[in-house]
Amino acid sequence: MEKVNFCLSCGQRLEVRSIGGENRKACPSCEFVHWGAYSIGVGACVFKDGKVLLIRRAQNPGKGRWTIPGGYIEQFEHIEKTIEREVEEETGIHAKTQRMIALCDLPREIHNVYIVFSMDYIGGEPQADGVEVDGAGFFSWEEMQEMNVAPLTTWIVNGALHNKSSNGLVIDQKPIVQLDRYGLFHSV
Template sequence: METKFCMSCGHTLETRDIDGTPRKACPACSFVHWGDYSIGVGALVVREDKVLLVRRAQEPGKGRWTNPGGYAEQLEQLHETVRREVLEECAVEAEVRNVVALRDLPRSIHNLYVAFSMDYIGGEPTPDMAEVDAAGFFTLEEMNGMNVAPFTRWLVDVALSGRSDGLAYDAEPIVPLDGHGLFRC
């Protein structure tokens, strides 16, 4: 959906050249609409060489296994978002250790996804039966027989194999993910 009105004063926006890019801007105040963005987070919780996965009960990805995660609330820090999402989706308590991967996916709503390595604290995986209908810790061998989402397969590789001091661009991911900007340690 196209932005038509100023989010500051409500005036109708016009298209203006700003630094060589046409952008929606307000002729009545200084507001510029820089674009539409969303920030997602994901948890990589490993316990006894098994990765925590949940099966999506709704679209997008209904029936696929993914790592727990979700979208950041406006006033919520990302490390709190990922803790909340893990607890809500599968009743597992985990603490953030570090950021281990980023996905940059430009589209109509530009999506940035931040994956966190998390330490398992407690709780047995129990699905919330709203967003997810199954949850558990799984080995790579077990995942081979499961409908694991391609991006999650990449993240599992990061969780189990990624060892680095920083994030680097992944030019050759283990799964083709066209249009994604993938960074990993």
């Protein structure tokens, strides 16, 4: 059970109750239920001339490993804008979100969901930001085999390069109903 002890709405000490078949921390004074801690991250497979954009992490977790660029979604930012921003911040590369190609689910103390997109390369030359990233470049699958690439990145890039049976999920630019503020994705 997480270390959240007080209601985020009214400040009352939380108690443990069975809600939805699970023991959850809930407020005895108001309707607040602590559903858990979650983190939503995004990653990008940007390809240019058959090579994928990789960064070398300058900070933990994963310091010294090569990964695809990415980061965490801001509260009021659409997912596709998050990944476009993260790619540009970390590498100086301009890219446009194309389709969702992978979803990674890691339940733990903070439940991490990681959404990966294929992106169209628009322009720019890879440059590390010097803070989160100390190396950036486009690399072939063969070059990756000689590098210190994070296992999840290897799995993601392998799927993007070799799994042609799926077109992934694309952003629905013209949904049949208008759902303001929603980011909608569908299979093609």
